Amino acid sequence: MITDALHSKIETIKSELLTDTVAATTLNFLVVVDDDKQREWVNDRVTLIDGKHPARTIVLDTLATGDNAAIKNDRIEIATGGMTPEDVRSLVQGLMIPEIPSVLWWTGDEIAGQPLFDPLIDIVDALVIDSSGSRTDNRTVLEVADFAARRPTVAVRDLAWMRLRPWQDMIAHFFDDPNLMEELFAIRKLEIVSGSEAEALYLGGWLASRLGWMACAHDEFCDRDGEPIPFTHRREGAGRRVRSISVATGTSTYVAALTPSDEGVVSVAVTGTKARAERLVPLQSIDNASLIERAILEPPTDEVYETALHMVGKILA
């Protein structure tokens, strides 16, 4: 319930916003904090984002209670603990600027069964989430896949997926050589080692969706001719990090793996009949704030991601 005291504070905030100096505003940026330990980390990232992309930023702290609502550092912070989800939604809607993109950064690991999630999703265009935030298992990515199937009109931006871009480039680069194109359709085995499940599942789903594979058994794909492709994924090392990916055809094995001497560098090599000399690829370290920035700047539809996520759902079904 919105108390009179809180209502009064919100009205004061609205007045302050109206008299604020003129500034460009590029988006409504809603941020939900539901973990005490993450509050400071989240706030630091929000500061970076709205410093660069002037936004109507509204931070909803589900753990804080009382009639607290205030503008701090150009952002609106509201304690929503004890309020009904519908009250939160109506309150937030009144503070949002119409006609500009609205993005929800859901900083928690769970979305299924979270009372605030559905009401807020109804008023935004895009969801930003991290399937390998603090979890290393596959639960969050499964929830994301379920959500995307249920609400296809909301754009989903998963930081776990976005971290994979350098690895996707390395795998694609194996087959950029026209002479190796046929090898893509002769893949017989896929092995991925990563610190959390989401990355491995996304890479597997991506390859499968791009190459027309089907999920035909637990941890097994079938190619377009029905040939089985075992998919091995093993958890090892720090979360959110891929350690190696190996793609084998009948004659050659394509491997990209972190180098032992520097885990910021990947050794890329091919053995077998298509053998090629080792190549070193530096991994660009991309911090979370930059990933979130990319997430809010991505176009509304991303067919490559959507089909990969759909395949992840199939793998986990």
Added chain:
Amino acid sequence: MPEGTATLTRPADGRVNPLRAGVDVNRITDPCNIVFFGASGDLTKRMLLPAMYNLRLGDTLPNNYGIVGFSRTEWTDDEFRDEMKKSIDEFSRSGPAKDPMWSDFAKRLSYVAGDFDDVKCFENLKAHLENNDKTLGTGGNVLFYLSTPPSLFSPIIDLISRSGLGPEDNHTGWTRIIIEKPFGTDLDSARALQAEVEKVFDEKQVYRIDHYLGKEPVQDIMALRFANVIFEPLWNRRYIDHVQITAAETVGVELRGGYYDTAGALRDMIQNHVTNLLALVAMEPPVNPRADAIRDEKYKVLSALRPIDASRVMLDTARGQYDAGSIGGQPVPGYRTEPNVDPHSNTETFAAVKFLIDNWRWADVPFYLRSGKRLARKTSEIAIRFKQIPHRLFGELGDSIDNNVLVMKIQPEEGVSLRFSAKVPGPKMHIRSVSMDFNYGTGFGVVSAPAYERLIGDAMRGDATLFTRWDAVETAWQAVMPILERWETTTDESFPNYPAGSQGPPSAERLMAADGREWRKI
């Protein structure tokens, strides 16, 4: 071999790597050798080699590449690598070089010692590059980078040709050349240099570098103009009163006193950097984003600059030279006491010029350009000042209704600011000016690539968009020559005429005041 290469992602039979959908390729596809003439020089150490290393760290270099240093210093390959590692450790934006990337990169570095006037040394270089083609798979492609003193440009180009390194003799790949600025010291010397260049290289193979054009905000100018519908209808003489382009520095000549004293602000900044900004602001929309379409439009607008008649030089220009003063609370010396500067120097460290553009869009709209050293603040910006409203409806006594101003900020701030009038809340119709600001920001976590990385990468790709074509260079020289000739033949007795840390010389203020205008504060 003709320019233009097939990409590796699309085979000749039209098939596309299905894994490339949505996965951009930033990597340069063509293998190549890049040869740095003047490899032991300051520019190579501070900028060029660190730029190459960062291109490697960004996985932008092609799979097969070779980097060859050429200069007089007697170094072995290993000594060159050691020197370059020191440079990278000191100057690279990514910090000190680390293994395994450094060792991998160092394997691609090699060195040829030789004189710039000895054809045998160039023949050695040719053999060296042919060996790289075999051992590093560089495919016969070669990019020369002239980072020597300008006096060596012509001899090097001549020996490139005579030793069989020129494009005519390259039957397996492409040959390109990057030429550092300044391209000539006046119109005649620029034409003489161009005559030498033309003997060996086709214009499409020549990349005249002006690192200013590689800066991100300079590229944003075109986006602002041609990716928005709201500005272009106002972008003409009907609505614009005048344009001010400023490139102000707080630094003095530092270690470049010897060079600078023979150049001055007009040659060093106005003829190239600032004129290029003018072209980007004033050009017509190109028909497509390709290099030649953009460069055609830049040339057209530069060729419409009204020549400043000798009799008007003193009226339409201002020059200055800094005296001792204070910047940021620190005392700084005057220009004439800087190292390697003539104590009686007549060289300008500040230049301001009023140009008119004789075309349909800009007739009678003055473009005021200024650039100087040791000014109050480091700032580069383009300010578009719109005309006064035609009829004043609002405002109480004492209110002033300022002209709208659109400012494109290039450095150190990067962004756009629009000034407009708004009503002050209250019962009366008071009007005040407000500013709507947008900052591009410089990224967090990811540092935007410095200009040299962008430009060297573009040259390796064969994208000449951000390089200056000869016709634009020649036209820019034509525009400033009457000023140069007048300034070089007359001593300015007022020099030094502005204290370091100030807004510039009084003559610059007079230039604007004569038109009833004033400069924006630096």
